[in-house]
Amino acid sequence: MQDFLDIFDIYLLEAVLNGILLGGVLALLALGLNLVFGVIDVIWICYAELIMIGMYAMFYLVSGFGVSYWFAAPLCILLVAGLGAVLHLLVIAPLLSAPPINQLLATGGVLFFLQSFATVAFGIDFRNIGIQLPVLGIGEMHFSYARLLAFIAALVGMVAVYVFMKKSYVGTAIRAIAQDRHIMVLMGVDTRRVYLITSALGGALAGLAACLLVLLYDVHPFIGLSIGPITFLICVLGGLGNFIGGFVAAFVFAEIISLGGLFSDLEWGYVLAFGFFILMMFVRPRGLLARRS
Protein backbone atom coordinates (compact mmCIF):
# COMPACT_ATOMS: atom_id res chain seq x y z
CA MET A 1 0.00 0.00 0.00
CA GLN A 2 2.69 2.43 1.00
CA ASP A 3 4.71 1.76 -2.18
CA PHE A 4 1.64 2.45 -4.23
CA LEU A 5 1.04 5.71 -2.44
CA ASP A 6 4.62 6.82 -2.88
CA ILE A 7 4.24 6.92 -6.62
CA PHE A 8 1.83 9.80 -6.40
CA ASP A 9 2.14 13.07 -4.71
CA ILE A 10 0.16 12.45 -1.56
CA TYR A 11 -1.74 15.73 -1.79
CA LEU A 12 -2.62 15.06 -5.41
CA LEU A 13 -4.04 11.67 -4.51
CA GLU A 14 -5.95 13.13 -1.61
CA ALA A 15 -7.41 15.78 -3.90
CA VAL A 16 -8.36 13.17 -6.49
CA LEU A 17 -10.08 10.97 -3.91
CA ASN A 18 -11.84 13.92 -2.32
CA GLY A 19 -12.97 14.86 -5.80
CA ILE A 20 -14.53 11.44 -6.20
CA LEU A 21 -16.35 11.82 -2.90
CA LEU A 22 -17.58 15.27 -3.91
CA GLY A 23 -18.60 13.81 -7.26
CA GLY A 24 -20.96 11.37 -5.55
CA VAL A 25 -22.82 14.19 -3.86
CA LEU A 26 -22.94 16.30 -7.03
CA ALA A 27 -24.23 13.29 -8.97
CA LEU A 28 -27.07 12.96 -6.49
CA LEU A 29 -27.89 16.66 -6.87
CA ALA A 30 -27.93 16.32 -10.64
CA LEU A 31 -30.06 13.19 -10.57
CA GLY A 32 -33.18 14.86 -9.18
CA LEU A 33 -32.98 17.76 -11.60
CA ASN A 34 -32.37 15.44 -14.54
CA LEU A 35 -35.34 13.31 -13.57
CA VAL A 36 -37.69 16.29 -13.52
CA PHE A 37 -36.31 17.66 -16.76
CA GLY A 38 -36.30 14.34 -18.55
CA VAL A 39 -39.92 13.63 -17.74
CA ILE A 40 -41.69 17.00 -17.46
CA ASP A 41 -39.32 19.00 -19.67
CA VAL A 42 -39.06 21.71 -17.03
CA ILE A 43 -36.01 23.12 -15.29
CA TRP A 44 -36.45 23.85 -11.63
CA ILE A 45 -34.17 26.84 -11.19
CA CYS A 46 -35.23 26.75 -7.54
CA TYR A 47 -34.00 23.17 -7.07
CA ALA A 48 -31.16 24.20 -4.76
CA GLU A 49 -33.59 26.26 -2.70
CA LEU A 50 -35.66 23.15 -2.08
CA ILE A 51 -32.47 21.58 -0.75
CA MET A 52 -31.91 24.65 1.42
CA ILE A 53 -35.39 24.29 2.95
CA GLY A 54 -34.65 20.61 3.57
CA MET A 55 -31.40 21.54 5.30
CA TYR A 56 -33.26 23.96 7.56
CA ALA A 57 -35.79 21.24 8.34
CA MET A 58 -32.95 18.93 9.34
CA PHE A 59 -31.33 21.65 11.40
CA TYR A 60 -34.48 22.44 13.35
CA LEU A 61 -35.49 18.82 13.80
CA VAL A 62 -32.08 17.73 15.05
CA SER A 63 -30.81 20.73 17.01
CA GLY A 64 -34.16 22.33 17.79
CA PHE A 65 -36.34 19.39 18.74
CA GLY A 66 -33.63 16.90 19.52
CA VAL A 67 -34.91 14.32 17.04
CA SER A 68 -32.24 11.78 16.17
CA TYR A 69 -30.57 12.23 12.78
CA TRP A 70 -31.76 8.89 11.44
CA PHE A 71 -35.37 9.66 12.34
CA ALA A 72 -35.21 13.23 11.05
CA ALA A 73 -33.82 12.24 7.66
CA PRO A 74 -36.95 10.40 6.37
CA LEU A 75 -39.14 13.26 7.65
CA CYS A 76 -36.98 15.73 5.76
CA ILE A 77 -37.17 13.66 2.58
CA LEU A 78 -40.96 13.44 2.89
CA LEU A 79 -41.24 17.18 3.49
CA VAL A 80 -39.19 18.15 0.44
CA ALA A 81 -40.99 15.54 -1.67
CA GLY A 82 -44.22 17.27 -0.63
CA LEU A 83 -42.73 20.62 -1.58
CA GLY A 84 -41.81 19.24 -4.99
CA ALA A 85 -45.38 18.08 -5.54
CA VAL A 86 -46.78 21.44 -4.39
CA LEU A 87 -44.35 23.27 -6.66
CA HIS A 88 -45.60 21.23 -9.57
CA LEU A 89 -49.28 21.73 -8.78
CA LEU A 90 -49.09 25.47 -8.10
CA VAL A 91 -46.47 26.69 -10.55
CA ILE A 92 -45.63 24.19 -13.25
CA ALA A 93 -49.02 22.63 -13.98
CA PRO A 94 -50.66 25.94 -15.04
CA LEU A 95 -47.69 26.63 -17.32
CA LEU A 96 -47.32 23.27 -19.01
CA SER A 97 -48.46 24.58 -22.38
CA ALA A 98 -46.63 27.94 -22.05
CA PRO A 99 -43.24 28.51 -23.73
CA PRO A 100 -40.64 26.46 -21.83
CA ILE A 101 -38.66 29.54 -20.88
CA ASN A 102 -41.66 30.85 -18.92
CA GLN A 103 -41.62 27.76 -16.74
CA LEU A 104 -37.95 28.33 -16.05
CA LEU A 105 -38.60 31.95 -15.11
CA ALA A 106 -41.57 31.06 -12.92
CA THR A 107 -39.40 28.71 -10.90
CA GLY A 108 -36.95 31.64 -10.74
CA GLY A 109 -39.74 33.45 -8.89
CA VAL A 110 -40.01 30.49 -6.53
CA LEU A 111 -36.26 30.80 -5.99
CA PHE A 112 -36.71 34.41 -4.84
CA PHE A 113 -39.63 33.38 -2.70
CA LEU A 114 -37.95 30.49 -0.91
CA GLN A 115 -34.74 32.43 -0.37
CA SER A 116 -36.54 35.38 1.20
CA PHE A 117 -38.86 33.10 3.09
CA ALA A 118 -35.80 31.54 4.70
CA THR A 119 -34.35 34.99 5.40
CA VAL A 120 -37.55 36.16 7.04
CA ALA A 121 -38.33 32.97 8.93
CA PHE A 122 -34.90 31.70 9.92
CA GLY A 123 -32.66 34.79 9.75
CA ILE A 124 -29.42 35.12 7.84
CA ASP A 125 -27.16 33.42 10.39
CA PHE A 126 -25.07 30.44 9.37
CA ARG A 127 -26.41 27.44 11.22
CA ASN A 128 -24.62 24.22 11.90
CA ILE A 129 -26.43 21.04 12.77
CA GLY A 130 -23.75 20.32 15.35
CA ILE A 131 -23.00 16.74 14.42
CA GLN A 132 -19.24 16.36 14.33
CA LEU A 133 -18.17 13.30 12.41
CA PRO A 134 -14.60 12.11 12.77
CA VAL A 135 -11.99 12.57 10.09
CA LEU A 136 -10.79 9.42 8.47
CA GLY A 137 -7.03 9.09 8.12
CA ILE A 138 -5.53 6.68 5.58
CA GLY A 139 -1.78 6.90 5.40
CA GLU A 140 -1.12 10.62 5.45
CA MET A 141 -4.36 11.46 3.74
CA HIS A 142 -7.43 12.86 5.42
CA PHE A 143 -11.01 12.37 4.37
CA SER A 144 -14.05 13.77 6.04
CA TYR A 145 -16.23 10.94 7.29
CA ALA A 146 -19.27 13.01 6.42
CA ARG A 147 -18.22 13.13 2.80
CA LEU A 148 -17.76 9.39 2.71
CA LEU A 149 -21.21 8.90 4.20
CA ALA A 150 -22.66 11.35 1.69
CA PHE A 151 -20.93 9.54 -1.14
CA ILE A 152 -22.31 6.16 -0.08
CA ALA A 153 -25.80 7.48 0.52
CA ALA A 154 -25.72 9.19 -2.84
CA LEU A 155 -24.79 5.93 -4.54
CA VAL A 156 -27.52 4.04 -2.68
CA GLY A 157 -30.05 6.72 -3.60
CA MET A 158 -29.10 6.54 -7.24
CA VAL A 159 -29.32 2.75 -7.33
CA ALA A 160 -32.73 2.93 -5.65
CA VAL A 161 -33.99 5.35 -8.29
CA TYR A 162 -32.55 3.16 -11.03
CA VAL A 163 -34.31 0.06 -9.69
CA PHE A 164 -37.55 1.97 -9.27
CA MET A 165 -37.40 3.24 -12.85
CA LYS A 166 -36.58 -0.17 -14.29
CA LYS A 167 -38.69 -2.51 -12.21
CA SER A 168 -41.87 -0.76 -11.10
CA TYR A 169 -44.87 -0.03 -13.26
CA VAL A 170 -44.86 3.68 -12.46
CA GLY A 171 -41.15 3.81 -13.25
CA THR A 172 -41.81 2.28 -16.64
CA ALA A 173 -44.54 4.85 -17.27
CA ILE A 174 -42.15 7.63 -16.28
CA ARG A 175 -39.50 6.41 -18.70
CA ALA A 176 -42.08 6.02 -21.43
CA ILE A 177 -43.27 9.60 -20.98
CA ALA A 178 -39.71 10.83 -21.04
CA GLN A 179 -39.40 9.21 -24.48
CA ASP A 180 -42.59 10.57 -25.97
CA ARG A 181 -44.93 12.67 -23.92
CA HIS A 182 -47.66 12.98 -26.54
CA ILE A 183 -48.14 9.37 -27.53
CA MET A 184 -48.33 8.11 -23.94
CA VAL A 185 -51.57 9.98 -23.38
CA LEU A 186 -53.09 7.90 -26.17
CA MET A 187 -51.79 4.74 -24.50
CA GLY A 188 -53.92 5.50 -21.48
CA VAL A 189 -51.25 6.81 -19.16
CA ASP A 190 -52.46 9.54 -16.84
CA THR A 191 -49.70 12.09 -17.48
CA ARG A 192 -50.85 14.39 -14.68
CA ARG A 193 -50.39 11.63 -12.15
CA VAL A 194 -47.00 10.64 -13.55
CA TYR A 195 -45.87 14.27 -13.53
CA LEU A 196 -46.93 14.62 -9.93
CA ILE A 197 -45.13 11.45 -8.89
CA THR A 198 -42.01 12.54 -10.76
CA SER A 199 -42.07 15.93 -9.06
CA ALA A 200 -42.42 14.31 -5.68
CA LEU A 201 -39.58 11.96 -6.53
CA GLY A 202 -37.41 14.87 -7.66
CA GLY A 203 -38.26 16.60 -4.39
CA ALA A 204 -37.40 13.45 -2.43
CA LEU A 205 -33.96 13.37 -4.06
CA ALA A 206 -33.49 17.02 -3.12
CA GLY A 207 -34.50 16.04 0.40
CA LEU A 208 -31.93 13.25 0.48
CA ALA A 209 -29.30 15.66 -0.77
CA ALA A 210 -30.32 18.07 2.01
CA CYS A 211 -29.86 15.38 4.67
CA LEU A 212 -26.32 14.78 3.42
CA LEU A 213 -25.29 18.37 2.72
CA VAL A 214 -26.35 19.47 6.18
CA LEU A 215 -23.52 17.30 7.51
CA LEU A 216 -21.00 18.99 5.23
CA TYR A 217 -21.97 22.65 5.22
CA ASP A 218 -23.56 25.28 7.43
CA VAL A 219 -27.01 26.21 6.22
CA HIS A 220 -27.96 29.81 5.40
CA PRO A 221 -30.64 31.32 3.15
CA PHE A 222 -28.26 31.91 0.25
CA ILE A 223 -26.62 28.50 0.13
CA GLY A 224 -28.77 27.73 -2.89
CA LEU A 225 -26.86 30.29 -4.91
CA SER A 226 -23.64 28.39 -4.33
CA ILE A 227 -24.88 24.85 -4.98
CA GLY A 228 -27.56 25.66 -7.57
CA PRO A 229 -25.50 26.85 -10.53
CA ILE A 230 -23.08 23.97 -10.33
CA THR A 231 -25.95 21.49 -10.35
CA PHE A 232 -27.42 23.02 -13.49
CA LEU A 233 -24.08 23.05 -15.21
CA ILE A 234 -23.55 19.39 -14.45
CA CYS A 235 -26.94 18.51 -15.85
CA VAL A 236 -26.32 20.49 -19.02
CA LEU A 237 -22.80 19.14 -19.36
CA GLY A 238 -24.14 15.62 -19.13
CA GLY A 239 -27.01 16.44 -21.46
CA LEU A 240 -30.27 17.56 -19.87
CA GLY A 241 -32.35 14.54 -18.97
CA ASN A 242 -29.47 12.12 -19.56
CA PHE A 243 -28.96 10.28 -16.25
CA ILE A 244 -25.69 8.57 -17.08
CA GLY A 245 -24.29 11.71 -18.68
CA GLY A 246 -25.14 13.66 -15.53
CA PHE A 247 -23.41 11.01 -13.45
CA VAL A 248 -20.21 11.19 -15.49
CA ALA A 249 -20.30 14.99 -15.65
CA ALA A 250 -20.64 15.21 -11.86
CA PHE A 251 -17.36 13.35 -11.38
CA VAL A 252 -15.57 15.33 -14.10
CA PHE A 253 -16.71 18.56 -12.48
CA ALA A 254 -15.82 17.44 -8.98
CA GLU A 255 -12.30 16.49 -10.07
CA ILE A 256 -11.77 19.85 -11.78
CA ILE A 257 -12.92 21.72 -8.69
CA SER A 258 -10.92 19.53 -6.34
CA LEU A 259 -7.70 19.63 -8.39
CA GLY A 260 -8.11 23.31 -9.27
CA GLY A 261 -8.56 24.00 -5.57
CA LEU A 262 -5.37 22.07 -4.86
CA PHE A 263 -3.24 24.33 -7.00
CA SER A 264 -4.96 27.57 -6.12
CA ASP A 265 -8.00 28.92 -4.27
CA LEU A 266 -11.22 26.97 -4.30
CA GLU A 267 -12.88 29.80 -6.23
CA TRP A 268 -10.43 29.32 -9.07
CA GLY A 269 -11.41 25.67 -9.07
CA TYR A 270 -14.96 26.83 -9.72
CA VAL A 271 -13.84 29.30 -12.37
CA LEU A 272 -11.94 26.50 -14.12
CA ALA A 273 -14.96 24.22 -13.92
CA PHE A 274 -17.28 26.91 -15.32
CA GLY A 275 -14.82 27.70 -18.09
CA PHE A 276 -14.54 24.02 -18.92
CA PHE A 277 -18.30 23.89 -19.05
CA ILE A 278 -18.59 26.71 -21.57
CA LEU A 279 -15.83 25.15 -23.66
CA MET A 280 -17.57 21.78 -23.64
CA MET A 281 -20.84 23.36 -24.68
CA PHE A 282 -19.18 24.27 -27.94
CA VAL A 283 -17.53 20.93 -28.45
CA ARG A 284 -20.54 18.87 -27.42
CA PRO A 285 -23.59 21.11 -27.21
CA ARG A 286 -25.97 18.27 -26.41
CA GLY A 287 -23.93 16.86 -23.55
CA LEU A 288 -20.85 14.77 -22.94
CA LEU A 289 -22.35 11.46 -23.97
CA ALA A 290 -24.57 12.70 -26.77
CA ARG A 291 -23.99 11.45 -30.26
CA ARG A 292 -22.90 14.11 -32.69
CA SER A 293 -25.74 15.07 -34.98
Next chain:
Amino acid sequence: MNARYGAWLALAAVLLVALPLVHRDPYHLHIMVLILIWSFAYTSWSMMGRFGLTSLGHGGFMGVGAYVTALLWNHLGVSPWLGIPIALVCAGALALIVAYPCFRFRITGHYFALVTLALSGIVLQVITASRDYTGGSLGYTPEAATGSKLLALQSSDKTVWYFGALAVWVAGLLIWFLVDRSMMRHAMEAISEDEDAAAAAGVNVTSEKLKITVLSALMTALAGAVYCQYQMFISPDTVSGIAVSLQMVFAAVVGGLYVALGPTVGAVITILLAEVLRVGFGTRAVGWDNLIYGVLLVAFIIFLPKGILGSLLERVRVRR
Protein backbone atom coordinates in the same frame (compact mmCIF):
# COMPACT_ATOMS: atom_id res chain seq x y z
CA MET B 1 -53.15 60.71 -33.13
CA ASN B 2 -49.62 61.68 -34.02
CA ALA B 3 -49.94 65.27 -32.88
CA ARG B 4 -51.47 64.18 -29.62
CA TYR B 5 -48.72 61.61 -29.17
CA GLY B 6 -46.11 64.34 -29.76
CA ALA B 7 -47.79 66.64 -27.25
CA TRP B 8 -47.76 63.96 -24.57
CA LEU B 9 -44.13 63.24 -25.32
CA ALA B 10 -43.19 66.91 -25.00
CA LEU B 11 -45.12 67.20 -21.74
CA ALA B 12 -43.36 64.14 -20.32
CA ALA B 13 -39.98 65.51 -21.40
CA VAL B 14 -40.64 68.90 -19.79
CA LEU B 15 -41.82 67.24 -16.57
CA LEU B 16 -38.80 64.96 -16.39
CA VAL B 17 -36.34 67.78 -17.04
CA ALA B 18 -38.05 70.24 -14.71
CA LEU B 19 -38.46 67.82 -11.83
CA PRO B 20 -35.05 68.21 -10.15
CA LEU B 21 -35.17 71.98 -10.55
CA VAL B 22 -38.46 72.22 -8.70
CA HIS B 23 -38.21 69.34 -6.27
CA ARG B 24 -34.80 69.17 -4.64
CA ASP B 25 -35.31 66.54 -1.98
CA PRO B 26 -32.07 64.52 -2.19
CA TYR B 27 -33.69 61.24 -1.12
CA HIS B 28 -36.35 61.43 -3.81
CA LEU B 29 -33.73 62.39 -6.38
CA HIS B 30 -31.64 59.41 -5.30
CA ILE B 31 -34.58 57.07 -5.87
CA MET B 32 -35.22 58.67 -9.26
CA VAL B 33 -31.58 58.20 -10.30
CA LEU B 34 -31.64 54.57 -9.21
CA ILE B 35 -34.88 53.99 -11.10
CA LEU B 36 -33.43 55.56 -14.26
CA ILE B 37 -30.19 53.57 -14.13
CA TRP B 38 -31.91 50.26 -13.44
CA SER B 39 -34.60 51.03 -16.04
CA PHE B 40 -31.80 51.36 -18.54
CA ALA B 41 -30.32 48.03 -17.42
CA TYR B 42 -33.69 46.29 -17.64
CA THR B 43 -34.32 47.85 -21.04
CA SER B 44 -30.97 46.45 -22.17
CA TRP B 45 -31.99 42.98 -21.06
CA SER B 46 -35.34 43.25 -22.84
CA MET B 47 -33.59 44.21 -26.08
CA MET B 48 -32.84 40.54 -26.52
CA GLY B 49 -35.35 39.10 -24.07
CA ARG B 50 -38.26 40.30 -26.22
CA PHE B 51 -37.04 38.10 -29.05
CA GLY B 52 -37.02 34.97 -26.96
CA LEU B 53 -33.29 35.10 -26.19
CA THR B 54 -33.56 34.62 -22.44
CA SER B 55 -30.16 35.41 -21.04
CA LEU B 56 -29.30 34.83 -17.41
CA GLY B 57 -25.81 36.18 -18.04
CA HIS B 58 -26.53 39.87 -17.94
CA GLY B 59 -25.39 40.06 -14.35
CA GLY B 60 -21.99 39.13 -15.79
CA PHE B 61 -22.00 41.95 -18.36
CA MET B 62 -23.04 44.44 -15.73
CA GLY B 63 -20.28 43.24 -13.42
CA VAL B 64 -17.68 43.61 -16.19
CA GLY B 65 -18.89 47.13 -16.94
CA ALA B 66 -18.71 48.21 -13.31
CA TYR B 67 -15.52 46.45 -12.24
CA VAL B 68 -13.40 47.14 -15.32
CA THR B 69 -14.19 50.85 -15.08
CA ALA B 70 -13.43 51.00 -11.37
CA LEU B 71 -10.27 48.85 -11.59
CA LEU B 72 -8.83 50.93 -14.43
CA TRP B 73 -9.43 54.09 -12.43
CA ASN B 74 -7.98 52.85 -9.16
CA HIS B 75 -4.99 50.89 -10.42
CA LEU B 76 -3.99 52.64 -13.62
CA GLY B 77 -5.58 56.04 -13.12
CA VAL B 78 -7.50 55.77 -16.37
CA SER B 79 -10.34 58.25 -16.45
CA PRO B 80 -13.78 56.64 -16.68
CA TRP B 81 -14.30 58.66 -19.85
CA LEU B 82 -11.81 56.26 -21.39
CA GLY B 83 -12.39 53.43 -18.93
CA ILE B 84 -16.08 53.03 -19.73
CA PRO B 85 -15.47 52.50 -23.46
CA ILE B 86 -12.77 49.96 -22.56
CA ALA B 87 -15.19 48.22 -20.20
CA LEU B 88 -17.81 48.17 -22.94
CA VAL B 89 -15.33 46.61 -25.34
CA CYS B 90 -14.54 43.95 -22.72
CA ALA B 91 -18.22 43.18 -22.18
CA GLY B 92 -18.83 43.11 -25.93
CA ALA B 93 -15.92 40.74 -26.42
CA LEU B 94 -17.21 38.51 -23.63
CA ALA B 95 -20.65 38.48 -25.24
CA LEU B 96 -19.08 37.55 -28.59
CA ILE B 97 -16.98 34.76 -27.12
CA VAL B 98 -19.94 33.15 -25.39
CA ALA B 99 -22.73 33.97 -27.81
CA TYR B 100 -21.08 33.20 -31.13
CA PRO B 101 -20.59 29.48 -30.48
CA CYS B 102 -24.02 29.35 -28.82
CA PHE B 103 -25.73 30.64 -31.93
CA ARG B 104 -23.44 28.83 -34.31
CA PHE B 105 -24.24 25.50 -32.67
CA ARG B 106 -27.91 26.34 -32.25
CA ILE B 107 -27.92 26.39 -28.46
CA THR B 108 -31.36 27.82 -27.72
CA GLY B 109 -34.04 27.97 -25.05
CA HIS B 110 -33.14 26.15 -21.84
CA TYR B 111 -29.61 25.49 -22.95
CA PHE B 112 -28.95 29.12 -23.82
CA ALA B 113 -30.34 30.25 -20.48
CA LEU B 114 -28.10 27.80 -18.63
CA VAL B 115 -24.94 28.59 -20.61
CA THR B 116 -25.42 32.28 -19.88
CA LEU B 117 -26.15 31.35 -16.28
CA ALA B 118 -22.67 29.81 -16.22
CA LEU B 119 -21.31 33.08 -17.58
CA SER B 120 -22.71 35.16 -14.72
CA GLY B 121 -21.46 32.49 -12.34
CA ILE B 122 -17.95 32.79 -13.78
CA VAL B 123 -17.87 36.58 -13.57
CA LEU B 124 -19.04 36.43 -9.96
CA GLN B 125 -16.42 33.82 -9.03
CA VAL B 126 -13.61 35.65 -10.82
CA ILE B 127 -14.45 38.88 -8.99
CA THR B 128 -14.61 37.04 -5.67
CA ALA B 129 -11.48 34.99 -6.30
CA SER B 130 -9.23 37.89 -7.37
CA ARG B 131 -9.90 39.59 -4.08
CA ASP B 132 -6.42 41.12 -3.97
CA TYR B 133 -7.51 43.49 -6.71
CA THR B 134 -11.27 43.64 -6.48
CA GLY B 135 -11.84 43.46 -2.74
CA GLY B 136 -13.70 40.18 -3.17
CA SER B 137 -17.15 39.87 -1.70
CA LEU B 138 -16.57 42.84 0.59
CA GLY B 139 -17.07 45.19 -2.34
CA TYR B 140 -15.03 47.84 -4.03
CA THR B 141 -14.94 51.62 -4.02
CA PRO B 142 -13.57 53.80 -6.81
CA GLU B 143 -11.14 56.26 -5.24
CA ALA B 144 -12.49 59.77 -4.81
CA ALA B 145 -11.09 62.18 -7.36
CA THR B 146 -8.21 64.36 -6.18
CA GLY B 147 -8.15 66.53 -9.28
CA SER B 148 -10.93 67.33 -11.70
CA LYS B 149 -14.24 65.78 -10.75
CA LEU B 150 -15.44 65.96 -14.30
CA LEU B 151 -12.43 63.97 -15.48
CA ALA B 152 -13.14 61.34 -12.84
CA LEU B 153 -16.83 61.33 -13.77
CA GLN B 154 -17.72 61.76 -10.13
CA SER B 155 -20.15 64.13 -8.55
CA SER B 156 -21.83 64.49 -5.22
CA ASP B 157 -24.56 66.62 -6.72
CA LYS B 158 -27.67 64.50 -7.16
CA THR B 159 -29.11 66.90 -9.74
CA VAL B 160 -26.12 66.34 -12.01
CA TRP B 161 -26.55 62.60 -11.68
CA TYR B 162 -30.25 62.90 -12.34
CA PHE B 163 -29.59 64.52 -15.70
CA GLY B 164 -26.83 62.04 -16.48
CA ALA B 165 -29.04 59.06 -15.72
CA LEU B 166 -31.92 60.66 -17.60
CA ALA B 167 -29.73 61.03 -20.68
CA VAL B 168 -28.61 57.41 -20.50
CA TRP B 169 -32.17 56.22 -20.04
CA VAL B 170 -33.44 58.28 -22.98
CA ALA B 171 -30.57 56.94 -25.08
CA GLY B 172 -31.67 53.42 -24.17
CA LEU B 173 -35.23 54.14 -25.30
CA LEU B 174 -33.93 55.70 -28.53
CA ILE B 175 -31.93 52.56 -29.27
CA TRP B 176 -35.05 50.53 -28.57
CA PHE B 177 -37.05 52.57 -31.09
CA LEU B 178 -34.27 52.42 -33.67
CA VAL B 179 -34.17 48.63 -33.38
CA ASP B 180 -37.95 48.58 -33.45
CA ARG B 181 -38.00 50.31 -36.83
CA SER B 182 -35.10 48.44 -38.37
CA MET B 183 -34.97 45.30 -40.46
CA MET B 184 -33.26 43.68 -37.48
CA ARG B 185 -36.53 43.57 -35.64
CA HIS B 186 -38.33 41.76 -38.43
CA ALA B 187 -35.44 39.36 -38.78
CA MET B 188 -35.36 38.68 -35.04
CA GLU B 189 -39.12 38.20 -34.88
CA ALA B 190 -38.89 35.68 -37.68
CA ILE B 191 -36.04 33.92 -35.87
CA SER B 192 -37.93 33.78 -32.58
CA GLU B 193 -40.89 32.19 -34.39
CA ASP B 194 -38.93 29.58 -36.31
CA GLU B 195 -35.19 29.61 -36.91
CA ASP B 196 -35.21 27.22 -39.84
CA ALA B 197 -37.94 29.08 -41.65
CA ALA B 198 -36.13 32.37 -41.06
CA ALA B 199 -32.90 30.93 -42.39
CA ALA B 200 -34.72 29.56 -45.43
CA ALA B 201 -36.16 33.04 -46.04
CA GLY B 202 -32.64 34.43 -46.28
CA VAL B 203 -32.09 35.70 -42.74
CA ASN B 204 -28.57 35.22 -41.45
CA VAL B 205 -29.68 33.78 -38.14
CA THR B 206 -26.32 33.68 -36.38
CA SER B 207 -25.29 37.21 -37.29
CA GLU B 208 -28.67 38.78 -36.47
CA LYS B 209 -28.76 37.13 -33.05
CA LEU B 210 -25.17 38.10 -32.43
CA LYS B 211 -25.83 41.76 -33.26
CA ILE B 212 -28.70 42.08 -30.82
CA THR B 213 -26.82 40.17 -28.10
CA VAL B 214 -23.72 42.34 -28.33
CA LEU B 215 -25.85 45.48 -28.38
CA SER B 216 -27.68 44.29 -25.28
CA ALA B 217 -24.42 43.38 -23.52
CA LEU B 218 -22.87 46.78 -24.30
CA MET B 219 -25.88 48.59 -22.88
CA THR B 220 -25.89 46.43 -19.76
CA ALA B 221 -22.19 47.06 -19.19
CA LEU B 222 -22.80 50.80 -19.53
CA ALA B 223 -25.53 50.51 -16.92
CA GLY B 224 -23.05 48.77 -14.62
CA ALA B 225 -20.43 51.47 -15.13
CA VAL B 226 -22.89 54.31 -14.54
CA TYR B 227 -24.21 52.57 -11.44
CA CYS B 228 -20.63 52.22 -10.14
CA GLN B 229 -19.82 55.89 -10.76
CA TYR B 230 -23.02 57.00 -9.08
CA GLN B 231 -23.01 54.74 -6.03
CA MET B 232 -19.20 54.84 -5.62
CA PHE B 233 -19.49 51.34 -4.22
CA ILE B 234 -19.91 48.04 -5.98
CA SER B 235 -19.95 44.51 -4.66
CA PRO B 236 -20.17 41.23 -6.56
CA ASP B 237 -23.67 40.66 -5.23
CA THR B 238 -25.12 44.00 -6.34
CA VAL B 239 -23.73 44.17 -9.88
CA SER B 240 -22.99 40.59 -10.91
CA GLY B 241 -24.09 37.06 -10.46
CA ILE B 242 -27.27 35.12 -10.88
CA ALA B 243 -29.35 37.10 -8.43
CA VAL B 244 -28.82 40.28 -10.46
CA SER B 245 -29.60 38.43 -13.69
CA LEU B 246 -32.84 37.14 -12.23
CA GLN B 247 -33.67 40.60 -10.89
CA MET B 248 -33.42 41.96 -14.44
CA VAL B 249 -35.63 39.22 -15.80
CA PHE B 250 -38.13 39.78 -13.04
CA ALA B 251 -38.48 43.53 -13.51
CA ALA B 252 -38.71 43.21 -17.29
CA VAL B 253 -41.37 40.51 -17.08
CA VAL B 254 -43.45 42.39 -14.52
CA GLY B 255 -43.33 45.65 -16.45
CA GLY B 256 -43.75 44.00 -19.81
CA LEU B 257 -40.81 43.07 -21.97
CA TYR B 258 -42.49 43.55 -25.34
CA VAL B 259 -43.11 47.28 -24.95
CA ALA B 260 -40.53 50.05 -24.78
CA LEU B 261 -41.49 51.46 -21.40
CA GLY B 262 -42.24 48.07 -19.85
CA PRO B 263 -38.84 47.58 -18.19
CA THR B 264 -39.06 51.12 -16.85
CA VAL B 265 -42.42 50.36 -15.28
CA GLY B 266 -40.85 47.21 -13.85
CA ALA B 267 -37.99 49.23 -12.35
CA VAL B 268 -40.40 51.77 -10.82
CA ILE B 269 -42.47 49.02 -9.23
CA THR B 270 -39.57 46.97 -7.88
CA ILE B 271 -37.52 49.88 -6.53
CA LEU B 272 -40.52 51.65 -4.99
CA LEU B 273 -41.68 48.42 -3.40
CA ALA B 274 -38.24 47.79 -1.90
CA GLU B 275 -37.97 51.38 -0.64
CA VAL B 276 -41.48 51.50 0.83
CA LEU B 277 -40.83 48.29 2.70
CA ARG B 278 -37.43 49.51 3.86
CA VAL B 279 -38.68 52.87 5.06
CA GLY B 280 -41.90 51.49 6.53
CA PHE B 281 -40.52 48.50 8.36
CA GLY B 282 -36.79 49.12 8.65
CA THR B 283 -34.62 46.10 9.30
CA ARG B 284 -37.64 43.93 10.01
CA ALA B 285 -38.40 44.15 6.30
CA VAL B 286 -35.20 42.41 5.24
CA GLY B 287 -36.21 39.74 2.76
CA TRP B 288 -39.85 40.79 2.48
CA ASP B 289 -39.34 42.64 -0.79
CA ASN B 290 -37.89 39.56 -2.46
CA LEU B 291 -40.62 37.44 -0.94
CA ILE B 292 -43.22 39.62 -2.64
CA TYR B 293 -41.19 39.73 -5.89
CA GLY B 294 -41.08 35.97 -5.98
CA VAL B 295 -44.81 35.56 -5.61
CA LEU B 296 -45.46 38.37 -8.10
CA LEU B 297 -43.07 36.89 -10.66
CA VAL B 298 -44.81 33.52 -10.55
CA ALA B 299 -48.25 35.14 -10.66
CA PHE B 300 -47.29 37.40 -13.55
CA ILE B 301 -45.88 34.62 -15.66
CA ILE B 302 -48.98 32.51 -15.09
CA PHE B 303 -51.68 35.16 -15.39
CA LEU B 304 -50.14 38.17 -17.13
CA PRO B 305 -47.18 37.06 -19.25
CA LYS B 306 -47.17 40.36 -21.16
CA GLY B 307 -46.54 42.35 -18.01
CA ILE B 308 -48.43 45.28 -16.52
CA LEU B 309 -47.76 47.86 -19.22
CA GLY B 310 -47.99 45.33 -22.03
CA SER B 311 -51.43 44.17 -20.91
CA LEU B 312 -52.66 47.72 -20.31
CA LEU B 313 -51.60 48.88 -23.77
CA GLU B 314 -53.21 45.85 -25.34
CA ARG B 315 -56.47 46.61 -23.59
CA VAL B 316 -56.37 50.22 -24.79
CA ARG B 317 -55.73 49.06 -28.34
CA VAL B 318 -58.60 46.58 -28.26
CA ARG B 319 -61.00 49.25 -27.06
CA ARG B 320 -60.16 51.52 -29.99
